Amino acid sequence: MDDTQSNERIDITDYICPMTFVKTKLKLEKMDPGEILEVKLCEGEPLSNLPRSVEQDGHKVLAIEKEEGRYHKVIIERC
Template sequence: MADRTLDASGLRCPMPLLKTKLELNAMSPGEDLEVIATDAGSARDIPAFLNLSSHTLVESTEANGEYRFVIKCGG
């Protein structure tokens, strides 16, 4: 169970990524963020951002055009 959930469904690129960054900035290290997005670009953009950050991608799934990410906030 994530500490916070960000529903970015219906938002177009780059808004899911920008909202994810803002949400992570407001969180404490160790907290989990669940992101739900429907923009296919999120499947590429969010993991690419996380690879360059202190945050960790815990889980990534896709089903019926819905992309779900669980991210552990880094320090």
């Protein structure tokens, strides 16, 4: 998904659930519909819960990409 430019980025690697979703939700609320948010998070519970939670909140997960080490990047479109 390298061709998608994110409008905003957030690093939530220092947070655990449910704060990973809370931080992401607060960031998305400040964005306009159609804008793209890039979220850096850790594998495990945050990676399994965050994509599902943001989709249940009405947004679109465009991609989930593996990064170096135990980190991942979730690309979300604000709807």
